Amino acid sequence: MSDNKIVKVNGKALVITGDDIDTDRIIPARFLKEITFANLGQYPFYDERFNEDASLKPHPFNESNRQDAKILFVNKNFGCGSSREHAPQSLKRWGINAIVGESFAEIFASNCITLGIPAVAVSSKDIKDLQKLALENADLVWSVDLKSATISTFGFTVTLIMPEHHKQTLQQGLWDSTALLLNNLDKVRQLHDQLPYTKNYGG
Amino acid sequence: MAVGTLYDKIWDQHVVCRLPTGQYQLFIGLHLIHEVTSPQACDMLRERNLGVLFPGRTIATVDHIIPTTDQARPYRDTQAEAMAQALYDNTSEFNIRFFGEGSPEQGIVHVMGPELGMVHPGMTVACGDSHTSTHGAFGTLAFGIGTTQVGDVLATQCLSMDPLMVRKVQIDGELKPGVFAKDVILHVIRKLGVKGGIGYAYEYCGSTIEAMSMEARMTICNMSIEGGARIGYVNPDETTFAYLEGRPHAPRGTAWKRALQHWNTVRSSDDAIYDDQCKINAGDIAPHVTWGINPGQSVSIDESLPDPSSLPDGERQTAQLAYQHMKLTPGQSMNGTKIDVVFVGSCTNSRIEDLRAAADVAKGHKVASHVRAIVVPGSRQVANQSEKEGLHEIFLDAGFEWREPGCSMCLAMNPDRLNGDEICASTSNRNFIGRQGSPHGRTLLMSPQMAAAAAVSGHVTDIRKHCV
Numbered sequence: 001m002s003d004n005k006i007v008k009v010n011g012k013a014l015v016i017t018g019d020d021i022d023t024d025r026i027i028p029a030r031f032l033k034e035i036t037f038a039n040l041g042q043y044p045f046y047d048e049r050f051n052e053d054a055s056l057k058p059h060p061f062n063e064s065n066r067q068d069a070k071i072l073f074v075n076k077n078f079g080c081g082s083s084r085e086h087a088p089q090s091l092k093r094w095g096i097n098a099i100v101g102e103s104f105a106e107i108f109a110s111n112c113i114t115l116g117i118p119a120v121a122v123s124s125k126d127i128k129d130l131q132k133l134a135l136e137n138a139d140l141v142w143s144v145d146l147k148s149a150t151i152s153t154f155g156f157t158v159t160l161i162m163p164e165h166h167k168q169t170l171q172q173g174l175w176d177s178t179a180l181l182l183n184n185l186d187k188v189r190q191l192h193d194q195l196p197y198t199k200n201y202g203g
Numbered sequence: 204m205a206v207g208t209l210y211d212k213i214w215d216q217h218v219v220c221r222l223p224t225g226q227y228q229l230f231i232g233l234h235l236i237h238e239v240t241s242p243q244a245c246d247m248l249r250e251r252n253l254g255v256l257f258p259g260r261t262i263a264t265v266d267h268i269i270p271t272t273d274q275a276r277p278y279r280d281t282q283a284e285a286m287a288q289a290l291y292d293n294t295s296e297f298n299i300r301f302f303g304e305g306s307p308e309q310g311i312v313h314v315m316g317p318e319l320g321m322v323h324p325g326m327t328v329a330c331g332d333s334h335t336s337t338h339g340a341f342g343t344l345a346f347g348i349g350t351t352q353v354g355d356v357l358a359t360q361c362l363s364m365d366p367l368m369v370r371k372v373q374i375d376g377e378l379k380p381g382v383f384a385k386d387v388i389l390h391v392i393r394k395l396g397v398k399g400g401i402g403y404a405y406e407y408c409g410s411t412i413e414a415m416s417m418e419a420r421m422t423i424c425n426m427s428i429e430g431g432a433r434i435g436y437v438n439p440d441e442t443t444f445a446y447l448e449g450r451p452h453a454p455r456g457t458a459w460k461r462a463l464q465h466w467n468t469v470r471s472s473d474d475a476i477y478d479d480q481c482k483i484n485a486g487d488i489a490p491h492v493t494w495g496i497n498p499g500q501s502v503s504i505d506e507s508l509p510d511p512s513s514l515p516d517g518e519r520q521t522a523q524l525a526y527q528h529m530k531l532t533p534g535q536s537m538n539g540t541k542i543d544v545v546f547v548g549s550c551t552n553s554r555i556e557d558l559r560a561a562a563d564v565a566k567g568h569k570v571a572s573h574v575r576a577i578v579v580p581g582s583r584q585v586a587n588q589s590e591k592e593g594l595h596e597i598f599l600d601a602g603f604e605w606r607e608p609g610c611s612m613c614l615a616m617n618p619d620r621l622n623g624d625e626i627c628a629s630t631s632n633r634n635f636i637g638r639q640g641s642p643h644g645r646t647l648l649m650s651p652q653m654a655a656a657a658a659v660s661g662h663v664t665d666i667r668k669h670c671v
């Protein structure tokens with residue numbers, strides 16, 4: 001599992017501003033019709049990036065000098081709405097390896113953990129500073145460091161907020177939840193046998 | 204943290220152990236799957252050479268992509284057909300019960316599970332769908348999960364979870380005429396905010412909730428996620444038990460009696476401690492309609508739309524975007540807004556009670572000539588029951604289309620969709636940009652009664668004027 005360890009994500013940043021960016025905006029439902037996640041990297045924010053004739057609209061994900069960005073700066077309640085894992089999958093497959101925001105919707109955040117994407121929070125003031133700097137200079141390289149709990153670029157550092165155990169989960173490479181859950185199947189079977197409804201309430 | 208709530212009791216009973224990550228391994232009593240979020244999970248099982256631990260604890264149905272005109276396979280849409288086939292193949296390979304197209308049980312996953320009596324008080328329920336919170340109406344911990352987690356439940360019947368805090372949302376008093384469960388939950392979301400529920404489970408209680416039918420409670424719990432709360436629940440009571448009794452998957456005979464004994468223990472204690480509480484007076488709630496691009500952007504039918512400059516920073520930007528997208532103006536009222544389409548359906552409002560209510564309003568009227576109106580029952584059972592009661596004839600006579608069950612225009616993964624910038628009076632749960640299939644489409648969320656009234660008048664209208 002050692003290559004699962006995620007301690008640092010380095011790269012350029014993309015800025016998406018606005019609260020309550022929902023998963024229908026991140027990936028419209030019509031792109032959920034593929035039965036694998038393989039092609040999803042083409043579609044993040046599709047309707048905001050492309051006109052009906054497939055020509056480009058101005059959008060952060062379309063900027064030529066940010067195509068290699070690895071980190072996304074967002075505001076409050078990012079990823080609200082649907083539980084579709086397609087949303088973080090599409091961002092990850094586009095190239096995003098870390099998301100920094102003021103807050104995240106619950107299911108979106110938990111999907112990020114299962115995919116090994118740090119979704120980390122910073123204060124309202126800090127996100128404004130990060131977004132401003134990143135917008136002014138596309139070439140700035142940022143470092144999201146889970147160990148020191150900071151996000152920094154040349155000469156500028158802010159503290160990130162993430163539940164301690166989420167940080168540990170990523171740093172220790174334990175984000176493969178399936179592997180962890182599989183370790184305890186004996187206990188699972190025991191609990192199953194004790195629950196009233198699995199035995200038709202003893203009737 | 205909360206102590207002695209229904210949440211705590213069910214959580215404690217279902218924790219298998221603590222994981223090295225600090226999260227908890229939680230046993231899932233009922234797992235529901237559908238065609239959109241399960242194929243990749245089944246691929247994962249095959250890749251890792253894993254089986255399904257308790258195949259009997261997962262039930263599958265097809266709902267999101269199913270056409271509502273002709274449901275016979277193969278579907279004309281080849282991608283939809285591939286999804287349906289994948290679900291069919293996966294459920295046969297892994298020995299999972301599948302209520303597919305044409306089966307008498309098929310329906311929207313959150314309509315089907317409860318009406319078959321599968322959802323019992325005290326259970327944990329998971330589904331790769333955020334509106335799984337619906338099932339909390341039965342006194343369960345029910346929540347949406349991602350696809351990797353669908354794989355986790357299949358392989359281990361468990362999830363890796365963090366506990367939530369619990370907020371008591373107490374609603375007391377009698378609802379005014381013309382005000383329904385949908386108005387209540389839109390009011391709650393507006394009051395507590397679309398992000399207010401992050402980190403919380405919502406316990407809905409108080410005399411208003413106690414007086415509600417199971418259908419109404421499901422409408423409320425369904426939209427918890429729109430307020431940011433992954434879980435919403437109601438303590439089970441006689442209404443819950445009466446709904447369950449006699450349903451195909453409810454216990455019978457002596458098992459029923461023992462089940463009742465157990466179910467009576469799964470409720471929040473009188474002296475339970477909550478992480479937060481809020482009180483709402485039912486009498487303050489008027490018929491609601493959304494004007495914006497998230498379910499928190501709603502107003503009472505007779506209220507004027509907010510001025511963005513009066514809103515706090517974050518909300519202001521969303522409001523500006525909303526006005527731009529919706530082509531509405533601050534200060535105007537929603538009453539009288541001309542509509543193009545009416546959609547009565549979705550896991551929020553497509554149960555028998557919802558269709559009866561909509562039919563009641565439509566009866567003897569005609570859908571306005573410029574309006575396209577469709578009614579999509581939530582399940583085959585709802586469709587059959589409606590047809591038995593003649594509701595379909597009321598709708599057809601009034602000029603509504605009467606469709607086959609499915610998610611339909613709630614998210615437009617099937618052929619039902621808005622065109623261009625059409626504006627739709629919808630009983631669904633999300634008014635997000637593009638949600639109903641057109642990037643420029645506009646959605647107004649409202650109750651089935653208000654939607655039916657909008658259909659016949661051709662514009663958004665105050666249902667209370669119809670009541671008198």
Ligand code: SF4
Nearest residue numbers: 334549550610613614
């Ligand atoms: S009706 Fe809408 S919200 Fe409900 S499960 Fe279907 S798509 Fe999701």
